[in-house]
Amino acid sequence: MKKKPVFIAFSTQKGGVGKTTFTVLTASYLHYACGYNLIVVDCDYPQFSINAMRQRDAQGVDCNPALQELAATQFSELQKPTYTILCATAEVAVDTVREYLDTHDSDTDFVFFDLPGTINNDGVLTTLSGMDYIFTPISADRISLESTLSFSAIIKEAITDNTDTANKGIYLFWNMVDGREKTPLYAMYEKVIAELGLPVLKTAVPNTTRYKKEVMEEGTTLFRSTIFPASRTLLRGSRLKELVEEILSIVKPEAYGRKE
Structure with missing residues (x-):
C-alpha cells in the first residue's frame, strides 16, 4: 500500500505576495537539500509559470558549464532526478495528482x-x-492585507473548520518585512489576525531581491530554481531555511508514513 503524501498549497487571493515563489523555493529545498520526494502541480493556467520556470532553468543549465557540473554533482549525490511538475487546471488538479500517483x-x-x-x-x-x-x-x-485576511477567513470557515474536509489548518506568515525586526505595526495587525482565529508562523521573511533571483548565465549563485536548491550564499539571511523547518514542524510528514 502506497503512503499518502502531504498535500500543501501556498495560496492567497492577492497576487504579487509570493505564493508561486514560495512554492518553488520550498519544494526545491525539501527535494534537493532535505532529501524528500515531491511533486509540484502548476495550476496557473494558461501560462503555467512554474513549468515555464523549469524550461528557463533547463536552458540556463544548457548554456552554463558551471551549472552543468553542479547538476551532475547533485544527481550523483542524490541519486534522483528533478521533481515532477504536473500542469493542470484547478478544477482537475487533485484528480490529476491521484491518477499520476496511481x-x-x-x-x-x-x-x-x-x-x-x-x-x-x-x-x-x-x-x-x-x-x-x-x-x-x-x-x-493595508489593501493587500485586508484582501488576504478576507480570503483566509473564508477558507478557514468553509474548509478548515469544515469537518467534511481533511484540511488541518491555514497558516499565515509575514513576507517582504522591512528591516531586521518587525515593527509595532505588525503587532497591531497580528492582534486583528488573532481575533479572526488565524495562526501566524513565527518566521518572518525579509524584503530582499534574492527571492527573485533565478538561474544566472555565469556562475552558480542562484536562489529561485526548480532544478537546484537555493545557494548557501543567498540562503543566509533569507529566513527560507527557518520557514521550511517551521512548516515541517507543523505538517509532520512522518505522520503520513514517510519512509527513511
Whole structure:
C-alpha cells in the first residue's frame, strides 16, 4: 500500500505576495537539500509559470558549464532526478495528482499546488478543500492585507473548520518585512489576525531581491530554481531555511508514513 503524501498549497487571493515563489523555493529545498520526494502541480493556467520556470532553468543549465557540473554533482549525490511538475487546471488538479500517483511507482512525501489567486473560481475552492495544509504569505500593505485576511477567513470557515474536509489548518506568515525586526505595526495587525482565529508562523521573511533571483548565465549563485536548491550564499539571511523547518514542524510528514 502506497503512503499518502502531504498535500500543501501556498495560496492567497492577492497576487504579487509570493505564493508561486514560495512554492518553488520550498519544494526545491525539501527535494534537493532535505532529501524528500515531491511533486509540484502548476495550476496557473494558461501560462503555467512554474513549468515555464523549469524550461528557463533547463536552458540556463544548457548554456552554463558551471551549472552543468553542479547538476551532475547533485544527481550523483542524490541519486534522483528533478521533481515532477504536473500542469493542470484547478478544477482537475487533485484528480490529476491521484491518477499520476496511481500509475507511477513513486515514493512521494509532498505534493505542492500552485493555484490561481482567486476564489471566484469554483475549482480553486474545490482544490483547496483537498489540501492537508494551506500556507498564506501576507505583507504589511493595508489593501493587500485586508484582501488576504478576507480570503483566509473564508477558507478557514468553509474548509478548515469544515469537518467534511481533511484540511488541518491555514497558516499565515509575514513576507517582504522591512528591516531586521518587525515593527509595532505588525503587532497591531497580528492582534486583528488573532481575533479572526488565524495562526501566524513565527518566521518572518525579509524584503530582499534574492527571492527573485533565478538561474544566472555565469556562475552558480542562484536562489529561485526548480532544478537546484537555493545557494548557501543567498540562503543566509533569507529566513527560507527557518520557514521550511517551521512548516515541517507543523505538517509532520512522518505522520503520513514517510519512509527513511
